[in-house]
Amino acid sequence: MTCLLDAEEVTVRYGSLAALDGVDLCVHDGQRHALIGPNGAGKSTLLNVIGGSTRPRHGTVRFAGRDVSRLGPAARARLGINRIHQRPAVFSTLTATENIVVAALPRTIRRRRWWPGGSGRLARQRAGPLLERMGLTEVAAVPAGHLAHGQRRQLEIAMALAGRPRLLLLDEPASGLSATEVGRLAELLAGLPREVAVLLVEHHLDLVYALCDTVTVLRDGRTVAAGTPDEIRTSPQVRRAYAEGVS
Ligand SMILES: Nc1ncnc2c1ncn2[C@@H]1O[C@H](COP(=O)(O)OP(=O)(O)O)[C@@H](O)[C@H]1O
Ligand SMILES: [Mg+2]
Incomplete structure (x- = not known):
């Protein structure tokens, strides 16, 4: 199956720090894909690269078969990539x-x-x-x-x-919400139309595991694991990545 979103070899540097170091990510049409990992792993940076607000040093972003690497956020939104930020705007x-x-x-x-x-x-x-x-x-x-x-x-x-996006990028939508509000948000996200693919960055792992069919784990700008919620929940690499610095 071809990817709706296909990010390849994405590298972003801030001075000597590699916020992302050769990351690949494929999101299929209608998929619910989570991006998790400790603070500073590069999750928001990857959403910025996909949304078009951060230009990577290396790498390409393709969307619906088209190379959008040179397009800005407004042009990408017109093509169907829409972004929710960490603070409600x-x-x-x-x-x-x-x-x-x-x-x-x-x-x-x-x-x-x-x-x-x-x-x-x-x-x-x-x-x-x-x-x-x-x-x-x-x-x-x-x-x-x-x-x-x-x-x-x-x-x-x-x-x-x-x-009417085809891909919704959600950066920590549950941050700052009460437990009741998180539950409500989870229900609403579960009811999103299937024609919209969702790429979700979230620390509430219950929400991630309930909603998503695929989980990619980033740490220090690299992918350390990717799989189904069951595979990720039991992965020793993931436990290690989290044990060494999740908020
Ligand atoms: N504009 C920036 N300037 C310098 N460093 C940045 C900038 N944005 C992010 N970083 C750094 O890049 C790394 C990844 O950040 P980020 O993508 O925000 O991580 P996450 O969302 O996973 O917590 C962190 O070390 C962060 O401090
Ligand atoms: Mg972030």
């Missing part, structure tokens, strides 16, 4: 609905179908299913700044979905 004075409208704008402009603003009926109709999917129907009219942290995270994912 929402417009706090806009309502949840309006945030989705704004997030969908590049796509609607591209298709010359302009939405009539955040309060319009059409906008609410289009944002409604995304808010529902992410459990936010009740707070559709609430400014994002008034939402709980977990809800802001859900809104950010709904915003990413508004761009």
